[in-house]
Amino acid sequence: QVQLVESGGGLVQAGGSLRLSCAASGRSISNSGMGWFRQAPGKEREFVAAIKRSGGGTYYGKFVKGRFTISRDNAMNTVYLQMSSLKPEDTAVYYCAGLRPGLQIGVDEDEYEYWGQGTQVTVSS
Numbered sequence: 001q002v003q004l005v006e007s008g009g010g011l012v013q014a015g016g017s018l019r020l021s022c023a024a025s026g027r028s029i030s031n032s033g034m035g036w037f038r039q040a041p042g043k044e045r046e047f048v049a050a051i052k053r054s055g056g057g058t059y060y061g062k063f064v065k066g067r068f069t070i071s072r073d074n075a076m077n078t079v080y081l082q083m084s085s086l087k088p089e090d091t092a093v094y095y096c097a098g099l100r101p102g103l104q105i106g107v108d109e110d111e112y113e114y115w116g117q118g119t120q121v122t123v124s125s
Helices: none
Strands: 003-007 010-013 018-025 034-039 046-051 058-060 068-073 078-083 092-099 112-115 119-124
Touching: 003 092, 003 112, 018 034, 018 092, 018 119, 034 068, 034 078, 046 068, 046 078, 046 092, 058 068
Parallel strands: 010 119
Antiparallel strands: 003 018, 018 078, 034 046, 034 092, 046 058, 068 078, 092 112, 092 119
């Protein structure tokens, strides 16, 4: 059983940056593709970014437009999401998730089997 704990969220002004971390425990995630999703109040959960287990392949939601970077440190069993040029519309709870076995990368919630509890990101205008 893998547990994921996100951290690094908070309040930031528009144009600012944050780095989210997702620390895994229970077993290694080095063989798992990982992803980030977000959910704003009153909206459905939305795909943000994903990374293959080797770190060699990444994929981003269309709204990211070069502002976010997903990375991983398998030795630390941690995945990161570096966010810059933040906008008020980026305000949401951000969730880290682990991909189901056999999948290289995923953009749909159903492709992920375990989730963290989320970290709040609030961007003020």
